[in-house]
Amino acid sequence: MLIYILTGGLTGVVGAMLGIGGGVFLVPLLTLALHVPIRAAVAASLLSVIATATASSTVNLDRGLVNMRLAIALEVATSIGGLGGGLAAAWFTTQQLFLTFGATLATMGALMMLRSKRRNVIADTSVDPGRLGGRLQEDATTYVYRVKRLPLALSASLVAGAVSGLLGIGGGTIKVPVLNTFCGVPIRVAAATSAFMIGVTAAASVFIYYARGYVDLPVAAAVALGALPGSVAGAHLAQRMEARALKILMAVVLLLVGGRMAVEAL
Amino acid sequence: MTGRIEQLEDTIEAALKAGLGLSTLLLLAGLLLGAAGPLRWGILLLMFTPVVRVAVVTVGLALERDWLFTLVSLFVLCVLALGIWVAVHR
Numbered sequence: 001m002l003i004y005i006l007t008g009g010l011t012g013v014v015g016a017m018l019g020i021g022g023g024v025f026l027v028p029l030l031t032l033a034l035h036v037p038i039r040a041a042v043a044a045s046l047l048s049v050i051a052t053a054t055a056s057s058t059v060n061l062d063r064g065l066v067n068m069r070l071a072i073a074l075e076v077a078t079s080i081g082g083l084g085g086g087l088a089a090a091w092f093t094t095q096q097l098f099l100t101f102g103a104t105l106a107t108m109g110a111l112m113m114l115r116s117k118r119r120n121v122i123a124d125t126s127v128d129p130g131r132l133g134g135r136l137q138e139d140a141t142t143y144v145y146r147v148k149r150l151p152l153a154l155s156a157s158l159v160a161g162a163v164s165g166l167l168g169i170g171g172g173t174i175k176v177p178v179l180n181t182f183c184g185v186p187i188r189v190a191a192a193t194s195a196f197m198i199g200v201t202a203a204a205s206v207f208i209y210y211a212r213g214y215v216d217l218p219v220a221a222a223v224a225l226g227a228l229p230g231s232v233a234g235a236h237l238a239q240r241m242e243a244r245a246l247k248i249l250m251a252v253v254l255l256l257v258g259g260r261m262a263v264e265a266l
Numbered sequence: 267m268t269g270r271i272e273q274l275e276d277t278i279e280a281a282l283k284a285g286l287g288l289s290t291l292l293l294l295a296g297l298l299l300g301a302a303g304p305l306r307w308g309i310l311l312l313m314f315t316p317v318v319r320v321a322v323v324t325v326g327l328a329l330e331r332d333w334l335f336t337l338v339s340l341f342v343l344c345v346l347a348l349g350i351w352v353a354v355h356r
Contacts, residue, residue: 001297047312054315055281061279068271072323072339079345113292199316203346206313207353217305221293224312 001222003034008048008223012145014229017238018250020172020192021049021198023253024257027222036219037107043209046202051224052231053199056192059235067134067185070147074157074193075200081161081221082194082204089191097166102261108177109254115181116247136186157197172198173254180247187246191238230246274326279323285315317346 007029014023022043030041060066092114128136133146147153156178160171172194209215238246275344292308295301 036320047309050316051286054286054312054319058279058286059277060280063284064272064275066275068275068323069335072327072342075320075342076338083345083348114272195337198350199321200342200346203313203316204349207350208308209311211353215309217309220309221297221305224309225290225293225297228286244328 001218005226007030007034008051008226008232010226011048012052012055012077012227013234013237014253015052015172016050016059016195016231016234017191017241017246018172018253019176019194019198020253021045021202022052022227023251024173025048029225029261030126030219032044036216039209039212039214040216040219043206044216045222046206046209047220048223049202049216049226050199050206051198051227052234053195055228055231056195056235057102058190059232060195063192063205063239064135065188066196067132067189067193068196070132070134070153070185070199071193071196073132073150074153074175075197077154077157078164078175078197079199079204081158081171082165082201084158084162084165092166098261099264101163101167102258102265103207103261105173105254105258106262107258108174108181109251110256111181112177112247113251116251117245119186119243124132133184134189136189143186145186146184147187149181149182153179153183161201161204165205173257176250180250187243187250188238191246192235195235195254205247230257269304270330274323277326278322279293281318282315285311289315303345317350319339342346 007026010025011022014025014163015125016041023235026045026048027041030044035170036044047218057066079149127144129144131146131148132150136143136145144234157171163174175194179185180187289311291310292304292311296303296305296308320339320343324336324343326334326337
């Protein structure tokens with residue numbers, strides 16, 4: 001049981017730091033290393049995503065890092081994507097899904113690495129952030145950011161939701177890099193806003209998994225119990241890291257996960 | 267406007283903390299005692315926490331008379347309700 005708590009704790013730390021659910025690590029860890037059946041692993045992962053989202057949001061809301069209007073707008077796209085993904089699952093083979101998803105993640109990782117020095121924030125506080133933009137306090141400086149390319153953010157969220165419904169992993173790995181690299185959202189805000197949303201994305205499908213009897217109660221409970229303190233620690237840790245270091249960590253995670261998925265498909 | 271958003275954020279935070287605290291206690295008790303009852307309720311409570319969160323946001327935005335975002339949030343709540351409905355009636 002301790003090993004499940006530790007696994008949940010580790011994925012909680014990384015998941016909360018980067019605003020991803022951690023399902024991309026948790027599902028393979030549970031299935032390959034701990035031999036949990038795939039559906040029970042996906043169900044435990046969805047519950048751990050909810051735990052991570054909830055626990056890290058209590059920290060991030062306190063710090064004013066969650067952009068609520070942006071989250072609500074994008075939640076529409078992820079929830080529709082989640083439903084659509086569930087329905088479309090039959091049209092694709094797992095191999096096609098893994099290859100497409102893996103290649104997309106790896107590309108995003110490479111792009112993030114290349115653009116890690118660019119900053120999205122403006123130090124001039126007289127700039128109007130617009131209805132979806134916001135302000136960000138970093139040390140003694142207040143920064144302003146504006147949300148650019150909203151249709152792209154919505155499309156990315158739709159895809160993220162669909163991927164979540166198809167593969168049972170959180171969509172943070174798509175949303176966070178797109179929001180940060182193309183839509184002008186600072187990495188901390190992108191991660192905190194994504195973490196705020198992923199609980200809802202997971203909640204869209206977790207009830208179906210529960211009703212089908214896929215939730216292995218002790219395994220899911222242990223993983224979620226580990227994820228709770230892990231994600232609070234992750235949220236605090238992210239606050240102390242430089243924005244650039246967070247971007248590079250995200251890029252490395254994307255390259256590793258994308259590469260692993262592509263290799264698995266080939 | 268900003269003050270109200272902060273107030274709403276505080277309410278959301280309180281709701282999330284309440285859901286987490288109670289489900290953590292139930293899950294811990296279930297694991298330590300090896301009892302399925304508390305485990306089941308702890309998991310269910312955890313599952314419902316994001317749903318309650320969306321409901322709180324929807325009501326908060328309505329109180330703020332931000333109708334566009336109230337409508338958007340209500341839509342998200344409907345999608346979640348649809349998920350629960352499918353789960354119950356499958």
